[in-house]
Amino acid sequence: MIGEVPRRTPSGPLATQLRVIGALIMRELLTRFGRSRTGYFWLLAEPMMLAISISSLHVLSGHDLPNGLPTFWFYAMGYTPFVMFRSIVNRGANVIDANMSLLYHRNITLLDLSIARNMMEAVVCSTIILLFMTVAALFFDEWPHRPALFFLGLIESALLAHGFAMLLASLEVFYEPVERFVHPITYMLMPISATFYMLSSLPYEAREAMLWNPIVHVHEMNRWAMFGDRIVPYYDISYVWLWIIGLNLLGMAGLRAARPRLTMME
């Protein structure tokens, strides 16, 4: 009646972790989009509407940009990468609460959950950005100056957000009210992240102060990668990677420290 039971094939720790992350990504896809095709549509349409309306507002407000930079694309390509950063942090900081029940499976770690969740978000947002880029190139003759560098910028931005999200998620375990600050923090980061303006239009002191923020470097680099020499960018890639490594190490250590403190409520 019962017959043979499926047998596990033995695998090393890395293979196991990759398999678990794969399973979590599949699950995230299924739960977030439901099983209908409109789910996929809305996933892209929602942030897209935001980007289009924000960019259009800037066009309408009649800001003229130097060197004949295209107003709409300038704001769209500046804003969408920030949207990615912000939604990874916002969603990623909530990873423990949202996935508590999965921790009943012992081989699923908080790091696996974070990686799966944040990678999903990064892929979704990058798709939108690539879509924007394609439309700009094909219909408005705005070909990206250095597409590969832009892609690197997106990866850096996602990794910064991933580390920051893990850090916030673990801090929430130690001190619950941290949760209340996540949205305000990401909101306040927008005006100081050179999202809607260029460092070259700022006075020297302001520029130096802004350059403490690693996201500023990423945005400046992305803008140059997109628009080329119509822009005078200020960035230092190694500075960004220093932050990435620091935030990710802190985040991973935080999650590790947080795990034993978790109690599974029913």
Place this chain on the structure above:
Amino acid sequence: MLELENVWKVFETRQGRKEVLRGAYARIRKGEHVGILGRNGAGKSTLMRVLAGVERPTRGRVRCSMSMSWPIGKSFGIQSSLTGEANARFIARVYGTPVQETVDFVEDFAELGPYFREPVRTYSSGMTSRLLMALSFSVDFECYLVDEALSTGDARFADKCRAALDLRRADAGILLVSHNAQHVKKYCDTAAILRNGMLEFYEDVDEAIAAYQGL
């Protein structure tokens, strides 16, 4: 082998510290069928989570050298927004069993009919526990940690679970945590009572049940 050594679990509540486990000892060998009896509020669920290794004890040590299932009970480890089938795929990927084989096994064992392809939140509690048992049996654990899940299915399904365990009695053990003496008698060879946050082991199930009912 699963060993508990002076295991304490203390929760900070608004009413102050609550000691749920207060120095529990246990030694469970591979392939043993052990029942743990406890009244409501004795700390059965907490003990389960500690045994499963998903929650760390406040003090003491848990050592485990066999592959333990996740705690099988209520709807632990199941995602209610997904279908039975998607859950089976998920379990297969997480535990590394062949995906299609696992899905076939779960579909066959759980007997959910067309509901297998509906979200779990539409299931009755009996159906959920059938799915849960099927999911856990689809992985070749060395010890199944069961929390009353067996009691929600009907008698025929309970027999099926027993047959599944009997089939692999040689290498698969069970740790049944329950308030129901009948279930423990049906599935287990030895039993322990969880009382005052400690475990008392009895060689004989009937002896344990007698002591439990005398409480």
